Amino acid sequence: MRKGITLLSLMLGFSLISFAANDPVVATVNGVQIKQSELDKNYKQNLLVVSNDIVTKGKVLRDMVNRVLGIQRAKQNGLDKDPIVKEKMEDVMYHAQVSKDLEPKLKKIVVTDKDVDTYYTEHPEYRTAHILFRMRATPEKDEEEAAMKQAFKVYDALKTDPSKFPELANKFSQISTAPNGGDIGFQPAMNLAPEYFAAIKGKEVGYITPPVKTQFGLHIVKILAKRNVKDINQELYKKIVYDIKRDEILKAYFKDLREKAKISINTELLK
Structure with a gap:
């Protein structure tokens, strides 16, 4: 029995020596x-x-040595315990773990032309112009009342004469597109604030919305055109639909994790 163990030990030793010989140490840094x-x-x-430089093994090794030295110096200075660095390291771990867990499911995502058509039916692409009255995301009462008063004054003027939209946009809109009559061109629904898109969805070309509040302020929106599905950028919309399917997988993944975890939330602090 002892002889068998000795023979096994010798075989393992030869294997380790062979492995080390096949993967020798190129450099040692501290x-x-x-x-x-x-x-x-x-x-x-x-x-x-x-790269502008010719890639050589010597240059690559020098970069690897520099990396080791940088990491060693960071540890010597306690950066691995720095709160900001730890947070970034946790972000890397978070994304790496989610990617590892979900990669098999994400690889199975398929986006068909029918998927794009179905999505586009509910989220058509409009060309719009808007007049923006800016407010802070959480405005004071008097700030919101002043903006609302001005917005409805302009809206009332547009109800009387819709053709003045470009003129009033140039005069009142607090956004870079104001000189162009507020025209922001064709935009996929995902590029618009949810309230903005909801206000124009299903409406006809030429429609002007009452003031719509978003996180950016108050908007008066005019529909200038609506794009037909056959004229859209198919690759862009396939990416949009892919992202939606991916997000559904992510939601299900985290829902499952939350259900298995012990979580306590003070809802009073959410008000």
Whole structure:
């Protein structure tokens, strides 16, 4: 039995020696070893990146040595315990874990032309112009009342003469598109504030909304045109639909995690 164990030990020893020989140490930096396999991996990755300098193993190794030295210095200065650094490290771990858990499901996402058509039916693309009366996200009462008063004054003027929209936009709108009559061009629904899109959805070209409040302030919106589904950027909308399907997977993933966790929330502080 002892002889068998000795033979096994010898075999393991030869295997370790062989493995070390096949992956020798290229450099040692203050006790930290850089193996041949690590250098080869980084070298191949660097070859895929366009650079002004010729990629050589010597240059790649120098960058690896610099990285080790930088990390060592950071630890010596206690940066690994710095609250800001720890938060960034936790962000990396968070995204890495979610990616690891969900990658198989995300790879199975398929977006068809029918998916795009279904989405676009509910979220058509409008070309709009708007007059913006800016307010803070959480305005004081007098600030909101003043903005509301001015917005409805302009809206009443537009009800009397809709053709004045460009003129009034140029005069009152607090946004860079004001000189162009407030025209922001065609925009996918996802690029618009939810309240903004809800105010124009289903309305005809030429329609002017009453003042609509969003996080940016008060908007008076005019529909200038509506794009047909056959004229949209199909690749863009496939990306939009993909993102929606991905977000549904993420919601289900975190819903499951929350249900399995012990979570206590003070709802009074949410008011």
